Amino acid sequence: MKKLIDMITQEVKIAFIACGYTEKYGAVSLSNRPDLCQYQCNGAMAAAKQYKKAPIMIANEVVAKLEDYTMFKEIVAVAPGFINIKVSEEYLADYINDMAKEENFGFEKAENPKTIVIDYGGPNVAKPLHVGHLRSAVIGESVKRISRFAGHNVIGDVHLGDWGLQMGLIITELKKRQPELVYFDESFEGEYPEEAPFTISELEEIYPYANAYSKEHPEFKEEAKNATFELQSGKSGYVALWNHILNVSVTDLKKNYDKLNVSFDLWKKESDAQGYIPGMVDYLKNGGYAHISEGALVVDVKEETDTKEIPPCMILKSDGATLYNTTDLATIVERAELFNPDVITYVVDKRQELYFEQVFRCAKKTNLVGEHVKLTFLGFGTMNGKDGKPFKTRDGGVMRLENLISEITTAVYDKIMSNRDMQEEEAKEIANKVGIAAIKYGDLSNQASKDYIFDVERFTSFEGDTGPYILYTIVRIKSILNKYKEVTGVDTIATSKMLPATGESETALMLELTKFSDTITTAFAENAPHRVCQYIYDLSNAFNKFYHENKIIANEDEKVRASWIQLITLTCNVLNTCIELLGIEAPDRM
């Protein structure tokens, strides 16, 4: 189904052509002056120069061609050359009725679906999720859902950090604490136990301890490095331990991501890419791409046009060991081989931009991926506290994601209990949904690339541009619909059509609904969930205004009543679809 604005544009363009002007001047945009009109065309002013004619004359000519169209309620030329447009109520109602009938409210899915791999989440094994992991998860999840809704074949990959010194540290520390474990018995040849010799909380304590200890004790660090090497060489006891660490970690991570309503199609790990490294390194060497610089194997990635110095992309350290770059490049190779993607999007902290620029350039320059593959860096800003500095706990430590979530949900729970008479059990469930919405909406409503201030007070507020306000609006509509069913005994799935709007707020609500497809299109094109947030906020406002101006259930005219029920049902459905794209769920009551 064509977008309303495109249908208008089409007519205006035809009129421009009919008057002898170039089509491009007929571009129509949303009005900046809602008090004057709904849509506007500014092309006459741009055309004035080319045709050496007063803009208002051009505008008048064009308007004369369109005046009689039933599509328009009003189309006028205004000095110095604006064309102001209002759509007729009948036309708008027809459009809205079609929207309600169509799948996805008439949004047209991509004709040529692309395969898109989204790399987000990026947790490390044996380390708890902390606030630093929040944005990647929340933004990545939403971008994934939006892309999928837009009709693409999307693969969300968590890209687990399971490689490197951290594993050696844990193993070495474990050996120090429990040397009697069979994993350390060199002569052991049987089956290792299925049960892990530690719990997740023990694991989470071991890693930071070992990490700190290694900084003070070089000999311990040396041992850990050695253990890492032995693990990577396949020492069976260590591999068995590593599997335990992975399993215990992943189970816990899944639990936590689940709370956030975040899920991944793939649980690929850095270690999975290791197998691709030797071949890739050989390829880079033999292809003449890589050379030795200061003892390390590097690929130059600077370009003539650079205004800044871009350091070469390092493939192997001077001691011959691999590093993050190596793994990331190998992962690109792995993904290209497994999925043949058109796009790979990385949802990571924006501080890694230069680094990824190097990796992307290296991959392209050396043809590790084809020309057609688009490597996208979607960098997000820092989540700051109210003081504008990176978010910390009260005593200055790193805040665990779990704690952040429970802090928010208790705040919401208290609010619900003080306002509503509700069973504890139900209130808790609702508080979970509302709390998650508060966190996610608070994050997603900002442009991803900017830093933002995480303000518990503001995000959990039920007023203003917040997650809870959006949910409140949805719950309110649901409540009206239930009441309607109660009063009339009629199910809300009415067959009647929506009638042309009779009031301003009704027209405004309908117009807002027509913008659904435009919103999805832009949100996808820009990888920008905040577009969706903005839209549902506007839509919620439009609904609330309409609600206040009209008595829906009490209306005597049965046809109007049915029409309005249809209208708010559609509003509710659109809102629900949108919050789903943000990874948010609405409760039935709150």
Place this chain on the structure above:
RNA sequence: GCACUUGUAGCUCAGUUGGAUAGAGCAUAGGCCUCCGACGCCUAGGGUCGCAGGUUCGAAUCCUGUUAGGUGCACCA
């Protein structure tokens, strides 16, 4: 030092390919419940869009310079 990035109301943020009087929310001051959820709606005040030039009929938006904050600059990830 070099580079990237951000600067919009007291605070937190939007701002469509350059368009008309720069928008929201919070906070502040008022008004609206015998009526579908007042966690709502309406009204008011609040701005040199960091600063200075330039391009343009027209600039928060494009260009140049400048200033303030944030960030990054090969063997960490």
